Amino acid sequence: MKTYFDVQGDGGSGIVAQVTAQREAMTAALAGVRHVVLIGSGKGGVGKSTATMALGQSLRRRGKTVAILDADLNGPCQAQMAGLEGAPWVPGLRGLAIPRRRDGLGVVSCGSFLEGAASLELPSVAQGDEHVWRATRELTTLGQLVASIDWGSLDVLLVDLPPGTESTRQHAAFLGPRVVLVLLTIPTDVARGVVARSLAALRRDRAVVLGQIENMAGYYHRAEERILPLFPPPRRGELELPLLGRIPFDPELARLCDAGWPSDAELSPPPGLEEATDNLLQALAAAEITA
């Protein structure tokens, strides 16, 4: 009797071909994006989204064309941080147009239209048992979204990943071989431990991890222009990963994000942000040469 591999094609629906076509559509949509940078961690609550927005603003101030994709479809926050709640996804000539702030930073986030505490409904015929299919459906939806956007020409697309080690790994694999990652951690044993697991998993998958940013590295007291301790010194050593920068917790930055980062806001960057941005750009350039 023939085996699976003796038979050409599939059962008749061409499912593998359809999935391949979806991946190709995603790649084609991102063709004009020079760097796709996933901001992940594995650990929740380390400030990925705030750091993503701050990095986006920092890159934009350097004249880079930047957009942020909020990959957390059901826990989106980038629209609020960018002041783009209520910004609709409007079809243009080549796809959905990217909602942009007045300063030019583009943000694609389900938070644009999910009002209040609403969550993204993913209809199902499965009659429960959502664990069986929901992660797949969310990734598929993200892929369709990426393929549907008219990204145009961008220097950097920052992708704010959802928390979770498994989720970080899945997103990195799903979004394709040309993405690179930056991992965020905070100086605690617990966070470093979880991020180390993420890093190990990503390396097993041969994902390109450019470096780490240590967030909440102290408390930035703006009035006194000094950094105060926030956590006790961790016992666990640093990750074996290039350090792009250390950014202290900055209540003003958090306030700005809560307020939708008003366009007229004048905030000097917290210490470490500019250095992290410089190092990120250098790492991107180096990765480009290596590729």
Add this chain to the structure above:
Amino acid sequence: MKFLCVVCDTPMRLERAEPPKDGSITAVFECPECFHQIAMLTNPMETQAVTSLGVQIGPGAAERAAAGGCPFSGMINEMEEKPLRMPWTREALDRLAKIPDFVRPMAKDSIEQFARQQGHDEVSEQVMDEARGLFGM
């Protein structure tokens, strides 16, 4: 998944797929040599797991998907379509139709929400252009 006719060791072909009933799809396969037929009956969890990949199921499904058709056309339409919550002009609907199906409900919701917030009682191309102007698109 592939199906093999155990009578004559020939790959079977997908003859037809019935639209789902209560989440179950019926797919009929036929042997092109001896015309032996079998029916595959999926349970709702299987239907959902496969269609969560955003694929179409049925003869010629890949071709329909490549042409930009609905991933669930003829199969599980009841999963996707939510009714419009406010009137849309024909031109606005045509523009909406250009968006891939998976993302369309989200775009629809966001445009309707914007229209309501701006005090419109209908979604038109003008509303879409207003949004584009307001959000630098």
